[in-house]
Amino acid sequence: MNQNTTQKLALTDDILLAIEKPARYIGNEVNAVIKDKEKIDIRMAMCFPDVYEIGMSHLGIQILYDMLNHYEDTWCERVYSPWVDLDAIMRERHIPLFALESQDPIKDFDFLGITIQYELCYTNILQILDLSDIPLEAKDRTWEHPIVIGGGPCTYNPEPIAPFFDLFYIGEGETRYRDLLDLYKKCKAEHKSREEFLLETARTIPGMYVPQFYDVTYKEDGTIESFTPNKEGVPATITKEMVTDLTHTTYPEKPVVPFTKITQDRVVLEIQRGCIRGCRFCQAGQLYRPVREKDVDTLKQYAVTMLKNTGHEEISLSSLSSSDYSALNELIEFLIEDCDKRRVNISLPSLRIDAFSLDVMSKVQDVKKSSLTFAPEAGTQRLRDVINKGLTREDILNGSIEAFKGGWSRVKLYFMLGLPTETEEDIAGIAELSNEIAAAYFETVPKEERSNGSIQIVASTSFFIPKPFTPFQWARMCTKEEFLDKASLTRKAIMTQLNQKRIKYNWHEADASVMEGILARGDRKIASVILSAYKKGCFYDAWGEYFKNDVWMETFAECNVDPDFYTVRERSLDEIFPWDFLSCGVSKDFLKREWLRATTEGVTTPNCRLQCQGCGANQYGVGVCTEGRS
């Protein structure tokens, strides 16, 4: 192998020796793609605006990185948020942000693609632009600067960050990049202006949202009056892009393998996209409709190839609800057999607990050390019906009893507080359910067999945050005080249980949840708040120790934006939402229907495999929508 040891680094030795984990910044990882700059036309930087270990764990970037680097004319590189220690040094010494592979400044690239996976990374987007020396607002950019593209789930309400992006790619990244790159090359060759390129993009390529070509007007009460294109030929509604054949789409056979330990330090096999379930709080469950599966034989091949190409010692499956994958048994049996030969661990996603999954789990993990996971989300059947979570008390108890017989004695339970229609009874239900599981353990496992220090139950609650494109997008969100009251009620309820000593209770931070709620259903007016908060030093908001709630709240006040408008306000059924001009395939009528079924009738809706609900996603004519139903 050619040993090129004189590769230059963007950071000097003194910096790299002074900061935490220099391995984050030197590139050079196994399977990283190096190309000859002279032989390519387009330089693209793909960014996950968080620290390396988090960003490198993201499957989406690995997919696009691989796809774009298969294009002969394109070199795609990676960039992540410098950690706070390096951030300070780069600002002080005016070192421009660089891409990992070439170590060249991002500013010299043609495109900067940023995947936006959670709202609390919005200020990190500004950090990336700022350190790259790219104007924070799209209106100030010229051909001197890369085209800044946003993608990922948060782009389904891009409005709070609209001014910072030249364009948003709505939907799955595999489908339109080639068109975009070709149009870019054409416009460059024809010496078109940057604006002309963006206009032609908005006009001709599906799924592309260019914020500057849309005007918003507001009513006196602050809600939206109209949201319309201001240029001819620009679509009024933008429909998400979607991969129709998941089996034959591009997938990275040689994902990059970092030196340093990252969150997802394993081969990740995406088995399907979308979810048939339709839990009413879940955004992913609506955004990625309809469910599309990957062919099991293809997956087997990928597993073998990817393990060989990475050398990872672990493999895991990725999907929203793996138990619904129709060939799960076959796939897992193959993996168990093949991985055992290779001494590879299988890390199973949370499967529905039943005889099959318990059998599989006992084969791949040490039952004494591992725990069972249930996500009932709500404490009573009534509320579980409201949120359309199919899991029943019997499912949980029977599953637990089977597991206890098999040797398990740790149970993790996940709940949400603040769901629509929640009462004190529902909160008490969290404690009661936890207690019942403990009681079931004592009934099932005789004293002399309780070898592993008896039963341990960990009940965790997060706070419910209404998200766009869910049936709960109309819901009022609780205030911080309400959330904390609910958490304390939960704690007290648990303390009154007979088996309370066996139950550990964790709850989330309330401030960050409220902030996420504001940003999630925010409009363009929030952009100025984000910009000011960033300028006052807010970033890494997703990291508890760096989240500065007081600075944020002070900034809302200074910008004259009322945060409660976005969270605790009741929304009327005919309100125009900031994200209504986008379509994820699922119709607003369907979501409305689901909202009413939840809140006025309290009834569940069957999943896609049992009965189609006519949500609208069948317009793509693929996946579960076209399956025959039994």
Next chain:
Amino acid sequence: MKVRIKFSKTGPLKFIGHLDMMRFFQKAIRRADIDVTYTTGFSPHQVMAFANPLGVGLESTGEYFDIEVNSYTTMAEMKDKLNQVVVPGVEILDVCLLPDDAGNAMASVAAARYRISFREGMEPCADWESRFASFCEQETIPATKTTKKSVLEIDIKPSLYEWQILPDHSIMLFLNASSSGTGNIKPAMVLETFFKAEGIEFDPYCLCITRIDTYTDLGTEDAHRFVPMNEVGTSC
């Protein structure tokens, strides 16, 4: 069967820490399809032992680790296979089969050779070469050795096996590196002691250090016979 692997670690790779290098090689061995022996249990590990951890910031042309294998064709083929799956900055220099009675990699380490140069403009003083020479020629060289547990006053002279100033103004040191007793001396410590003796403040950043090779001792306590660690193995 035990196999010893010699590699170099240079360029940007000097910023990769020891634990990450171990992880790197565990994955490399899988990519290269080497029939390595695993421990048993729920999370099997490769049977692997590193000789002498290299600090972050140092380059090396003489690093070693041992693995246990179930089968192989030739050592040359194993070397080739590994070189095909490493990254620029790592090169497998030698793979050799160890005799059955070979000691474990870490315990076998007896000495190491280093080349040290000063970063531009960071030399301690204009006449440092002659001063360093007289420093090394002292009867005893008292120094303070700080470990995690204790601060010891030691004499580094017996552990300074050889020293030399090369025509390119770099320093070559051959140092005791055995993990037993207080013998193990790091090159930065020698330089730090020299700076202190000269009354100059020491910033470890002023040094660029390359470990040239790591040695085992085939001689005795009184008559050392140091050989590079791969020379105890055979190459077929």
